[in-house]
Amino acid sequence: MMTPQVITPQQMQQILQQQVLTPQQLQVLLQQQQALMLQQQLQEFYKKQQEQLQIQLLQQQHAGKQPKEQQQQVATQQLAFQQQLLQMQQLQQQHLLTLQRQGLLSIQPGQPTLPLQPLAQGMIPTELQQLWKEVTGSHTADDVGCNNHSTLDLSTTCVSSVASPKTSLLLNHQASTNGQASLLTPKRESASHEDYMQNHPLYGHGVCKWPGCEAVCEDFPSFLKHLNSEHALDDRSTAQCRVQMQVVQQLELQLSKDKDRLQAMMTHLHVKSTEPKASPQPLNLVSSVTLSKTASEPSPQSLPHTPTTPTTPLTPLTQGPSVITTTSIHNVGPIRRRYSDKYNVPISSDIAQNQEFYKNAEVRPPFTYASLIRQAILESPEKQLTLNEIYNWFTRMFAYFRRNAATWKNAVRHNLSLHKCFVRVENVKGAVWTVDELEFQKRRPQKISGEDRHCSPSLIKNIHTSHAYCTPLNAALQASMAENSIPLYTTASMGNPALTSLASAMREELNGVIEHGNSNGSDSSPGRSPMQAMHHVHVKEEPLDPDENEGPLSLVTTANHSPDFDPDRDYEDEPVNEDME
């Protein structure tokens, strides 16, 4: 049988060449793939039925029945089989509806993605029916109807045998979208009656959408009446509900498997594309950078003066970080918006996955300076770096920053001073920079409410807070993550991008959780801090700092003083005792 390909290699390639596969696109692909698989399974089922019929026909012909009897029987069986076909189609519609109600499947009229055959139409097995006319079998309807097949849970065929045989393919997009009001999210009682009518998942286009019902209800009250009378809480409804649950579970299981398969495919392709990247002659910059104090300008002969053409991973990972694509290589110039900031891609994942690429290609990393600085600091064992070490990290990790040192170094310094998320801490050796994770997370969404800008920008407030216990919360965060056995971003994890992304994603998630959890200042145990040697913490106020009516307040610089946070953020008013100077 000519079965439609789920996804051809060409299609896959097309997908992969779309550098950024949004989760929505991925979802659509998975749904389409699953729908096609469903279609295939049903078609296989039809085929098997047909084969059985043919076999039985041959047997009957050998038995030598009377022609008239045979004709009558054939007519009856044909009718029964057609009914079963319709029921199968109904079942298929129900599957689709289930997906749509859950928001898993959204068939849009102009969706230009992979060619998904309209199931409601494509599944009408006219050819099969034609074949049926040619053959005469002795199948009973029950045999057909309750013949479960393959992995599909077709038990609904038996349960919902009350379906009207005249039901046609009522699945249409509009009804489907109506159904998206979701079975799983019951309407609030405050919702208007009209909305409820329009969005009731079991009612659409004047038809009861109860599985296998399709009863015509002129208006919503009559539908309700019908619903209460015909689909009351009884054994049949319970059984149907149970079957529907099984259907959903089956589909979810299948979706999960397909997701895993896709992930494995992506991972496989990604690994394969990065395999030959192991440069036989890696740039000897790392050692020179780390050994030299003024290593920001590495030896010119070791630098790629022309933009390298690395073998870049071509496959965008769909979950989490993205991998450098060919076209992104061209984004060498100044990028005002960094996509990883914009799309919330964990920077550590991206850097980890494209580490070799960034090291060898003079491609500007698609992150802001602030993100890069933060990453540099977080990668350090002590979560603190001197300015020079930050420079070194830049040059070590990115070939792009091996040139124009004056420019980007100035930018680094500028960012360090400008952003409140970077905290300068003086210790005995000198000044190091740490990350105020809360501040950084707070500024990431970049959600701007314009009315809050009256707060006068500016002015660094170098408050010398007193003690070593002025621990940047980042340390506590890291410690908490360590306690939760969440691997930090290390070079050891770079070998496994999936793990890295997962860890990063979890870390980002956890940051948010801890952020809230810590907002009461309960767990900033100084004992965990790796920075007890700190003496001075300079707290600065970021120019973009609004009054922040919403979102977590930063307690990093204040939690050490008082849990009662002053929303005016006037850190100068905080008690400053025992200034070290």
Added chain:
DNA sequence: GCTTCATTAAACATGT
């Protein structure tokens, strides 16, 4: 068109 943000450039201060 406005606002916000990131980037870049530059001036300036301070310390070594």
Added chain:
DNA sequence: TACATGTTTAATGAAG
């Protein structure tokens, strides 16, 4: 004096 470090301001462009 030169350089590194740190702060601040301003201009510019991208994006929302």
